[in-house]
Amino acid sequence: MSTITSPVSLDRDLAAIVGEKNVARTVFEGFHINGVVPSAAVFPGSPEEVGALLRLANERDLVVAPAGGLSKQQIGCIPERVDILLSTTRLNKVEEYDPGDLTIAVQAGMPFAEMQRRLAEHQQWVPCDAAYLERATIGGLLATGAAGPLKSTFGHMRDFCIGVQFVTADGKVVKGGGRVVKNVAGYDLMKLLTGSYGSLAVITRANFKVFPRPRQTRTFICSFHSFEEAIAFRTRLFQSPLTPMCMEIISPGAPEYLRDAEPVNDPDDYAPEQPVSLPAVEWQIVLRAAGSDNVLARYSRELGSAVTRTLEGAAEEQFWGWISHFEQNVVARHRNALVLYTHLAIQNVGPALQALQRAAPDYNMIPAAVGRAATGNLVLALMPLSVDPPSAMQYANCVSAFRGMLPPGSSAEVAHCPTEAKLHFDVWGTTPTDVNMMRAVKRAIDPKNILNRGRFIV
Amino acid sequence: MDSSILRQLKKIAGKDAVLDRPEELMLYEYDAGVDKHRPGAVVFAQNTQQVSQIMRLASDKKIPVVPRGAGTGLSGGAIARREAIVLSLARMNKILEIDVPNQRAVVQPGVVNLELSNATAKYGYYYAPDPSSQKACTIGGNVSENSGGPHTLALGVTVNHVTGLEIVLPNGKVVEFGGKAQDATGLDMTGFFVGSEGTMGVVTRITVKLTKLPEHVTTLLGIYNTVEDAANTVVAITQSGVTPAALEMLDGWMVRCVEANVHAGYPEDAAAVLLIELEGMRETVEEQAIAVSEVCLQQKAREVRHAKDEKQRQLLWLGRKTAFGAVGRVSPSYYTQDGVIPRTKVPYTLAEIERISKHYGLIIGNVFHAGDGNLHPLILFDARDPVQTENSRKAAKEIMACCLKFGGSITGEHGVGLEKMGLMTAMFTEDDLEVMVRLRNAFNPESILNPQKMIPDLHFCREITGPLPKAKFEPVAGVPV
Numbered sequence: 001m002s003t004i005t006s007p008v009s010l011d012r013d014l015a016a017i018v019g020e021k022n023v024a025r026t027v028f029e030g031f032h033i034n035g036v037v038p039s040a041a042v043f044p045g046s047p048e049e050v051g052a053l054l055r056l057a058n059e060r061d062l063v064v065a066p067a068g069g070l071s072k073q074q075i076g077c078i079p080e081r082v083d084i085l086l087s088t089t090r091l092n093k094v095e096e097y098d099p100g101d102l103t104i105a106v107q108a109g110m111p112f113a114e115m116q117r118r119l120a121e122h123q124q125w126v127p128c129d130a131a132y133l134e135r136a137t138i139g140g141l142l143a144t145g146a147a148g149p150l151k152s153t154f155g156h157m158r159d160f161c162i163g164v165q166f167v168t169a170d171g172k173v174v175k176g177g178g179r180v181v182k183n184v185a186g187y188d189l190m191k192l193l194t195g196s197y198g199s200l201a202v203i204t205r206a207n208f209k210v211f212p213r214p215r216q217t218r219t220f221i222c223s224f225h226s227f228e229e230a231i232a233f234r235t236r237l238f239q240s241p242l243t244p245m246c247m248e249i250i251s252p253g254a255p256e257y258l259r260d261a262e263p264v265n266d267p268d269d270y271a272p273e274q275p276v277s278l279p280a281v282e283w284q285i286v287l288r289a290a291g292s293d294n295v296l297a298r299y300s301r302e303l304g305s306a307v308t309r310t311l312e313g314a315a316e317e318q319f320w321g322w323i324s325h326f327e328q329n330v331v332a333r334h335r336n337a338l339v340l341y342t343h344l345a346i347q348n349v350g351p352a353l354q355a356l357q358r359a360a361p362d363y364n365m366i367p368a369a370v371g372r373a374a375t376g377n378l379v380l381a382l383m384p385l386s387v388d389p390p391s392a393m394q395y396a397n398c399v400s401a402f403r404g405m406l407p408p409g410s411s412a413e414v415a416h417c418p419t420e421a422k423l424h425f426d427v428w429g430t431t432p433t434d435v436n437m438m439r440a441v442k443r444a445i446d447p448k449n450i451l452n453r454g455r456f457i458v
Numbered sequence: 459m460d461s462s463i464l465r466q467l468k469k470i471a472g473k474d475a476v477l478d479r480p481e482e483l484m485l486y487e488y489d490a491g492v493d494k495h496r497p498g499a500v501v502f503a504q505n506t507q508q509v510s511q512i513m514r515l516a517s518d519k520k521i522p523v524v525p526r527g528a529g530t531g532l533s534g535g536a537i538a539r540r541e542a543i544v545l546s547l548a549r550m551n552k553i554l555e556i557d558v559p560n561q562r563a564v565v566q567p568g569v570v571n572l573e574l575s576n577a578t579a580k581y582g583y584y585y586a587p588d589p590s591s592q593k594a595c596t597i598g599g600n601v602s603e604n605s606g607g608p609h610t611l612a613l614g615v616t617v618n619h620v621t622g623l624e625i626v627l628p629n630g631k632v633v634e635f636g637g638k639a640q641d642a643t644g645l646d647m648t649g650f651f652v653g654s655e656g657t658m659g660v661v662t663r664i665t666v667k668l669t670k671l672p673e674h675v676t677t678l679l680g681i682y683n684t685v686e687d688a689a690n691t692v693v694a695i696t697q698s699g700v701t702p703a704a705l706e707m708l709d710g711w712m713v714r715c716v717e718a719n720v721h722a723g724y725p726e727d728a729a730a731v732l733l734i735e736l737e738g739m740r741e742t743v744e745e746q747a748i749a750v751s752e753v754c755l756q757q758k759a760r761e762v763r764h765a766k767d768e769k770q771r772q773l774l775w776l777g778r779k780t781a782f783g784a785v786g787r788v789s790p791s792y793y794t795q796d797g798v799i800p801r802t803k804v805p806y807t808l809a810e811i812e813r814i815s816k817h818y819g820l821i822i823g824n825v826f827h828a829g830d831g832n833l834h835p836l837i838l839f840d841a842r843d844p845v846q847t848e849n850s851r852k853a854a855k856e857i858m859a860c861c862l863k864f865g866g867s868i869t870g871e872h873g874v875g876l877e878k879m880g881l882m883t884a885m886f887t888e889d890d891l892e893v894m895v896r897l898r899n900a901f902n903p904e905s906i907l908n909p910q911k912m913i914p915d916l917h918f919c920r921e922i923t924g925p926l927p928k929a930k931f932e933p934v935a936g937v938p939v
Binding site: 173346436458 | 559560561562582603604606610614615617618622633634635636637638639640641642643644645646647648649650652653654670672673693696697698699700701738739740741742745798799800801802827830831832865866867868869870871872873874878882885886887889890891892893894896897898899900901912913
């Protein structure tokens, strides 16, 4: 069933809820979600307004796409349609913060970096270093379960979020959890919403536990001539008493994208900074450690000659910023790149990286990888060969070939690829988790499937 | 219990795996909390297939099933009403796999928490969540309750350590969530399931993270002349940039009670002691120990003791870990609370508990996870005295009301179960609870599994709770409903 609503009457009804100035044709000129342009954009100013908007959408079977900083809207399948882009950006206040409690309550539309600055005044932080934190909102980061290198030790948003307020598809403003760090009253709705890609509810507020920010850190870059040596080094690290904050593995092709992106005229041009006569072979394991001079000296001693470079201060911050923005750098240079996120058992990091190196050349792509060596969350990039770019079907075949080589229990979702290619394969792929139960959960709180219809796995 | 049901249960699980005589059932009518109900039968499943068959039988016959581990829960989560089946998972107690390279273990639900740590210690790993009952409680129970423990301050609770589950749904269907990978594509069903208190499915296999044993551990004992100073130290330590592995507080009454029992070396004239554990790399721990001692002294600690060796360290912890047992020696009954408050509100809340204690003339001892703001006031009473019993419940409600007033929670790690179901409406609105019911119904549509637990029986869920009597709902004085 679908109701024909003329854009004019829809605009009028939306304006009746949020006011005329908070309804727009779009968020900016040319915005689309995988080629689909939303019919209208709305900017509610309160959870109750979100509720009224969703009630309206639910009654009229309008498809709603919740939105924050728009940094991850292209992830997922091509939607059949988007009637309303619901932006949370006006919900952007800190609601409660007492540094002594080590907790903070913020509205979902606040850019993450803004919250982080408030926390930094008290030497505290939420240890998340995902990409584009100046733009990305709290709600968006939660909804996408986004993470960066700090995931190695701190976990990701699911591990910090202690309470959440959200609006269900039928317009109810609901909460889970609370404002204390330990709480088992009721179901853990924070876990359910983290990584749900806006398919279950619109998040309007989140409460986090915060941590003391490390006073001093140092980064140790260790280089290896072969992949095997790098993996063997990782095993030795696991057995050592060292407890680094971050542990990244960097493939030979990746350093090209670990620097400030330069403006490119032709986004598909593969022109390495230093053209190499021989293919790069160097693998790196990069550690970031926190602690006193004494502690950091211990790292130097234990790591010994494996360390080829150490970084501190601004250079260190810059380096980790590049790691966080590896995918964004790749995509800025190659708009047709294929990017995958993996979820692997620790020992499957090796096989997955080998699978990448094997699959890429067969489909006219050049591989590069960066990722959490200690947790199996890798960001894999495949750049189309400029002289003989892959066809849309070759993207699909490349993804299937790669997934086929992964050990059982792994999952690999496509975070970026040309929209045309998305027609030929399943963006999300298989998962060890029962998909029917996921769908049952979706039906339970969004029975008419108005939230991000057709975009996520459910 | 209907004899044909018993016959079928015996056919599924074996003759020696079903209990139905009153004297046997008596042993399963309680947990470590306060409520009591005798079940209709107890069945011990030995594998996933049996769990599935039992659930299918129960679903067909519409008989409620209550999963149970070791029965050490404190909120009545494993207590079955009359004519319900208790499904014990205690015989599914094998460690299926210790996968050191992947830092995971795969266990059956009946594996005892501490046994897993003991089994993995030789590889340099352990299972981090450590409820006080860890010598007896099962990992399946820990998953259902999302259990915590003293060492969860730095490392998180059960949900932060579970990556995969095998679940039997009420209709007998077996499903998998997650696995050995840190997370998986799609909804985080594993995280959502942990802490669902047996109301969504029966856990039959669990994949947990193993944590590397720290290189160095040290324990400090801060001794205080006033409870306020100890409470202020808690806030000051967390603000100093140090996150201890554990940060526990015992008040003066508890200190004396513990000393009479085990001689842990706590000074009997102290008003409060803080037990602070630091772990990690040797250098880090040594520096933090100095920093923390300074903070304690700044906050007017009378003395800070540093455990000289492992023996002294174990002795200090013995006092904390046997605190509940020590109370059992001096009081015929006690009622353990599990409120949580923001850390900065610890001093006010302790003062309020003191007032409540005086008002009802009941001793209330405090032993708790101070670093998390997770209080465990123990209300002492004599269960043979109906007035005292009634007063203990009233005092408990007032303590909870106080926690909620400060923006806290009614339970930090013990679960809602039967005990705190009536308080849920003080924390959550009807809409909040209605959404939880909808989610529960996605798994457990007919409330066959653990009915009438966790979510109170409000008007919207009456139809689905079937013919069973309605749950009690008592308003709490001072708490807005």
